[in-house]
Structure formats: structure tokens, C-alpha cells
Amino acid sequence: MSEKINLTCIGCPLGCSIEVIKNGDEIESITGYTCKRGHDYAQTEVLAPVRTVTSTVRVKGGVNPVVAVKTRDPIPKSKIADCMKEIYDITVDAPVAIGDVLCNNIADTGVELVASANDQEL
Amino acid sequence: MNNYSERDLIIIGGGPAGLAAAISAYDTFKAAGIETPSILVLERDKVLGGILNQCIHNGFGLHTFKEELTGPEYAGRFIDRLKERNIEYLLETMVMDITKDREVTAMNRKQGMFTIKAKAIVLAMGCRERSRGALNIPGYRPAGIYSAGTAQRLVNIEGFMPGREVVILGSGDIGLIMARRMTLEGAKVKVVAELMPYSGGLKRNIVQCLNDFDIPLKLSHTVVDIKGKERVESVTIAQVDDKLKPIPGTEEEYTCDTLLLSCGLIPENELSNGAGIGMNPVTNGPKVNESMETDVPGIFACGNVLHVHDLVDYVSEEAGNAGAHAAMYCLNGDKAAAGDIINVTTANGVRYTVPTVIRPDMMGDALTIRFRVGNVYKNCYVDVFFDDERIIHRKRPVVAPGEMESVVIKKEMLEGKKIKELNIRLDLNEG
Ligand SMILES: Cc1cc2nc3c(=O)[nH]c(=O)nc-3n(C[C@H](O)[C@H](O)[C@H](O)COP(=O)(O)OP(=O)(O)OC[C@H]3O[C@@H](n4cnc5c(N)ncnc54)[C@H](O)[C@@H]3O)c2cc1C
Ligand code: SF4
Numbered sequence: 001m002s003e004k005i006n007l008t009c010i011g012c013p014l015g016c017s018i019e020v021i022k023n024g025d026e027i028e029s030i031t032g033y034t035c036k037r038g039h040d041y042a043q044t045e046v047l048a049p050v051r052t053v054t055s056t057v058r059v060k061g062g063v064n065p066v067v068a069v070k071t072r073d074p075i076p077k078s079k080i081a082d083c084m085k086e087i088y089d090i091t092v093d094a095p096v097a098i099g100d101v102l103c104n105n106i107a108d109t110g111v112e113l114v115a116s117a118n119d120q121e122l
Numbered sequence: 123m124n125n126y127s128e129r130d131l132i133i134i135g136g137g138p139a140g141l142a143a144a145i146s147a148y149d150t151f152k153a154a155g156i157e158t159p160s161i162l163v164l165e166r167d168k169v170l171g172g173i174l175n176q177c178i179h180n181g182f183g184l185h186t187f188k189e190e191l192t193g194p195e196y197a198g199r200f201i202d203r204l205k206e207r208n209i210e211y212l213l214e215t216m217v218m219d220i221t222k223d224r225e226v227t228a229m230n231r232k233q234g235m236f237t238i239k240a241k242a243i244v245l246a247m248g249c250r251e252r253s254r255g256a257l258n259i260p261g262y263r264p265a266g267i268y269s270a271g272t273a274q275r276l277v278n279i280e281g282f283m284p285g286r287e288v289v290i291l292g293s294g295d296i297g298l299i300m301a302r303r304m305t306l307e308g309a310k311v312k313v314v315a316e317l318m319p320y321s322g323g324l325k326r327n328i329v330q331c332l333n334d335f336d337i338p339l340k341l342s343h344t345v346v347d348i349k350g351k352e353r354v355e356s357v358t359i360a361q362v363d364d365k366l367k368p369i370p371g372t373e374e375e376y377t378c379d380t381l382l383l384s385c386g387l388i389p390e391n392e393l394s395n396g397a398g399i400g401m402n403p404v405t406n407g408p409k410v411n412e413s414m415e416t417d418v419p420g421i422f423a424c425g426n427v428l429h430v431h432d433l434v435d436y437v438s439e440e441a442g443n444a445g446a447h448a449a450m451y452c453l454n455g456d457k458a459a460a461g462d463i464i465n466v467t468t469a470n471g472v473r474y475t476v477p478t479v480i481r482p483d484m485m486g487d488a489l490t491i492r493f494r495v496g497n498v499y500k501n502c503y504v505d506v507f508f509d510d511e512r513i514i515h516r517k518r519p520v521v522a523p524g525e526m527e528s529v530v531i532k533k534e535m536l537e538g539k540k541i542k543e544l545n546i547r548l549d550l551n552e553g
Binding site for chain 1: 194280325
């Protein structure tokens with residue numbers, strides 16, 4: 001069964017509307033892009049879309065109640081919800097520095113969750 | 123140094139613009155053989171980094187560092203550079219007033235009120251959000267109405283969620299980013315309404331903040347009613363016609379407890395006005411020349427206080443330019459005051475440029491002129507005219523108000539010519 005997926009390319013302000021016809025893991029056609037970047041973007045978006053997740057976790061004993069975190073690398077889009085669930089449950093002790101690893105393998109993606117801001121002890 | 127009476131260079135604001143200006147001024151002083159440059163950064167917040175501290179999403183620094191950083195990480199790199207150079211800064215210090223003669227009056231808890239005399243000043247105060255009053259939304263004023271930037275601060279720094287069911291008015295980048303942020307934190311963002319027929323936000327944010335989470339964006343829509351006595355209970359939006367007037371019969375009511383307003387930013391220029399600095403009515407920021415110097419000699423401006431930027435990389439670049447020239451001014455004084463002057467003007471779809479004046483004697487090998495257009499145009503050309511002669515004719519598949527444009531003018535293009543006016547305009551004929 002073929003399915004039709006509509007995307008907006010984010011490669012440049014033109015924002016081409018791209019249509020992808022996909023059958024399982026097979027791309028049958030990509031149309032609507034203006035340049036190669038759009039073609040490649042559509043391909044990854046359809047087959048293996050990834051996003052960097054940024055959020056905050058609670059800090060104990062810090063100046064601020066929360067500190068910013070991010071996944072060190074982009075993770076599969078389908079894992080965002082699981083990743084957020086794990087993030088809700090994390091609490092760290094101050095001080096926290098940019099780059100501190102807060103979780104080695106977030107949502108079973110093999111990607112680390114790291115602090116992306118600093119917080120001092122109160 | 124605990125004596126706050128005099129400095130060569132004072133920088134007002136410790137956001138990305140102030141940091142980059144301070145660093146490049148320092149390097150300029152050093153290159154000129156000054157052992158310990160006399161630079162002071164004044165910041166009213168309790169940390170350096172400015173608005174970036176609350177922008178925890180990634181997407182900063184692609185141009186500068188060739189990697190995607192979050193706001194605090196990007197700021198962190200510049201703060202490290204500032205500290206490596208031992209550049210002096212004062213936190214929780216609010217600048218109250220500046221004068222044409224470059225006297226800076228500031229206040230903090232330790233020193234109280236104090237006045238410092240500077241040879242040069244860089245304005246880097248950033249911008250603030252347009253207030254709700256200016257937006258003319260009818261209805262009650264219950265609790266639960268926030269500007270998107272305030273909500274961003276609450277969620278990302280205070281760790282407090284302002285609501286659970288959200289309607290957002292305005293599709294500027296902060297609104298889009300907050301739509302995703304609040305969704306990830308478990309809120310339901312029901313709709314983003316945008317008055318204009320196009321979004322003011324970056325395409326990437328529309329895709330990754332709205333489409334990823336199936337949040338509808340309604341263009342040419344506005345809020346016509348807000349219900350609720352104590353707290354917002356519902357918001358009604360309606361379609362607008364081409365005069366931006368709501369069309370009766372198109373109203374839709376959304377139950378929600380929170381309304382976020384993301385209606386644009388304006389440069390923070392109370393201080394500049396106080397010093398009598400000439401302003402550009404289009405940008406609401408000072409008019410500047412090629413050195414990022416305002417019409418008050420020795421006072422420079424950069425970053426969002428000059429014109430609102432969507433990419434911090436450009437802020438750092440522009441601020442570096444301002445800082446270097448401010449240091450040169452301290453070293454050499456106002457040498458070029460008598461040289462030739464070229465006015466930079468706009469026409470046909472181009473709303474403004476920065477700078478608005480070029481002194482060829484003072485420019486480097488190349489000068490980047492940044493500008494914004496007033497509408498979305500496809501298949502147009504960006505034209506640069508030196509008086510009546512067309513010098514640049516560059517094809518652009520699309521230009522949009524939300525994305526800053528630029529042209530580079532090389533010094534050699536100006537050499538041997540007596541030009542009065544440099545005009546930047548769009549050629550739409552072939553579009
Ligand atoms: C919400 C938001 C999201 C953004 N997202 C992105 C993005 O994804 N990618 C990207 O590249 N760019 C993004 N930008 C753009 C970029 O971050 C900004 O353009 C940049 O931070 C502006 O830097 P600035 O130093 O001019 O202003 P600011 O960061 O606002 O710094 C100004 C500083 O001056 C201080 N100040 C003001 N008045 C005084 C006074 N009287 N005395 C002392 N100190 C004072 C303030 O406290 C502040 O610290 C975003 C901007 C905003 C607002
Ligand atoms: S396909 Fe090419 S031209 Fe179209 S939006 Fe993407 S990058 Fe731009």
C-alpha cells in the first residue's frame with residue numbers, strides 16, 4: 001500500500017511543498033522540490049526523521065529551580081515522547097555545568113542527555 | 123579596579139551583542155599595543171548572556187561555530203572568551219542615563235548611584251516585547267494572559283508552567299518555540315493565530331514546532347474575544363479581511379486557560395532617546411553609519427537595540443564590528459568626520475537598511491548592509507544602485523519579512539567614484 005506524505009522543506013525561505021509517495025520503507029517518488037537539498041531533506045524526513053530534544057530538569061540546591069538540558073545528538077522523532085517522560089523524572093544536584101552528562105542512554109536511543117546551561121549552588 | 127569614575131569604553135548590556143562588542147574591542151586595543159584595555163560591561167541581570175539564557179532550544183551558532191548550540195551554550199562560549207581576557211563587568215547594575223558627552227549613570231546595590239565618564243559607549247540593550255495594550259484586544263483582562271517571552275522565562279528558568287490549555291496569538295519565533303515547549307511539557311496548544319497572511323517566524327520553526335505536533339496555524343486570523351472573570355476560560359478568534367478587520371461569522375471559540383501573545387519585539391531605546399540619538403522610525407533603533415556609530419560621535423549600537431535580529435550569529439558579527447570601531451574611536455578620536463558621505467536609501471519593497479550612512483574612508487575592504495523587505499516576494503532581484511547606475515542585480519527565488527537579507531559592498535566598488543546615494547530596492551518585474 002502506497003501512502004502520500006506532504007512536507008514543507010526547511011532548507012531555505014522558499015519552503016517548497018514536497019510530496020513523497022512511500023510504500024513501506026521504499027520511496028516511490030519525491031516531487032515538488034526545487035533543489036537537491038529539498039530532495040535529501042524529504043528522504044530523511046520520511047525514512048528516519050530525527051530531532052534534538054531540549055528541555056529542563058529539576059535542580060536541588062541551585063540558584064534556579066531548573067536547568068536546561070539537551071540530547072547530545074538528535075534522536076529519532078518517534079522517541080521524543082519517551083525521552084520527555086524520562087526527563088520529567090530526572091533531578092540533579094547543583095552545581096551543574098554545560099556538558100555534564102545527566103543520563104547515558106536516554107529512552108534507549110544510545111544518546112546522552114547533557115546539561116546545556118550552568119547552575120551554581122545556592 | 124574599584125574606582126568607577128572613568129573608562130575608555132563602556133558597553134551597556136551583557137547579552138550576545140555586548141559580549142561580542144567587548145571581546146572585539148579588547149582585541150583591537152591589544153593589537154594597537156594597549157597593555158590593559160579599559161573596558162567595562164554593565165548588565166542589569168544577575169548573569170551575563172541576555173535573552174539567550176531563556177532560549178534553551180537549539181539552532182544557535184550554525185554560522186559561527188558550524189554546529190547547532192542552545193542559547194545558553196552559545197552565550198557560554200562568548201562569556202568564556204570575555205573571562206579569558208579578564209574584561210571587567212558589573213552585574214545587577216542598571217544603567218539609568220547616558221548623555222551626549224558620554225557620561226553613564228548607573229545604579230547597583232553595592233555602589234549605589236554612580237557616574238562614569240567614557241571615551242566611547244556601545245549600546246547593546248537588546249529589545250523588549252510589544253505589550254498587549256498596543257495590540258488592542260477587546261474583552262476582559264483576566265489572569266492567564268502572558269507575552270510569549272515571559273512564558274519562556276517562567277518555563278525555562280523558573281520551572282513554572284503557566285497553563286495547560288493554550289492559544290497563541292502571533293506566529294513570531296518566540297510564539298512558535300513556546301508552542302513546542304509547552305506541548306513537550308504536557309500542555310495542549312490548540313491553535314496559533316496570525317493576523318498577517320504570512321508568518322513572521324522562520325520556516326524551520328513552523329515545521330519543527332507546529333507541524334511536528336499537529337498544531338494548527340491560522341493565517342489572517344486574530345483574537346476578537348477573551349472570556350473568563352478570574353482566569354481565561356476561552357478565546358475566540360476570527361478571520362480578517364485584507365484590511366485586517368475581523369469578518370463576522372468566522373468566529374471560533376477555543377476553551378483554554380492561557381493566551382500567549384507573540385506579537386513582535388521593539389528595540390529598547392529609552393537610554394538612546396535620553397541622549398538625543400537620532401532614530402530610524404522604521405527599525406525603532408538608532409541610525410548608524412558603516413562603523414555602527416550613531417549620529418552622536420563616540421556612541422555606537424549593535425544587536426537588537428539597533429534592529430531586531432532573528433539569528434544570533436549576525437548579532438555577534440555586527441557587534442564585533444561595533445566593538446572594533448568603538449575601540450578605534452578611543453584610540454584615534456573622530457578622524458573621519460570631514461570625509462565623503464554616502465546615504466543609503468531604500469525603495470520598492472525594501473523597508474530599511476543598517477547602516478544608513480557610509481563614509482568610504484572609514485569602511486574596511488567589505489561592508490555588509492543588512493535589510494528587510496516588507497512582504498513575501500518570489501522570483502525577484504535585489505538591486506543596488508550607485509546614484510543612477512545599477513551595480514548589483516542578484517536573483518532571489520524568495521524574500522520574506524521574517525528573514526533578514528544582506529548585500530556586501532566591496533571597497534573597490536566605491537573607489538574613484540563620487541557617489542551621493544546608494545539605493546537598495548527589489549526588482550519584481552520578472553516575478
Ligand atoms: C525568544 C527569542 C528566541 C530566539 N531564537 C533564536 C534562534 O533560535 N536562533 C538564533 O540564532 N537567534 C535567535 N534569537 C535571536 C537572538 O538570540 C537575539 O537576536 C540576540 O540574543 C540579541 O542579542 P542582544 O545582545 O542584542 O540582546 P539581549 O540578549 O536582549 O541582551 C541585552 C542585554 O542588555 C541588558 N540591558 C538592557 N537594558 C539595560 C540597562 N539599562 N542597563 C544594563 N543592562 C541592560 C539586558 O538585561 C540584556 O542582558 C531569538 C531571540 C529571542 C528574543
Ligand atoms: S527544495 Fe531547495 S529551494 Fe525548495 S525550500 Fe528546500 S532548499 Fe529551498
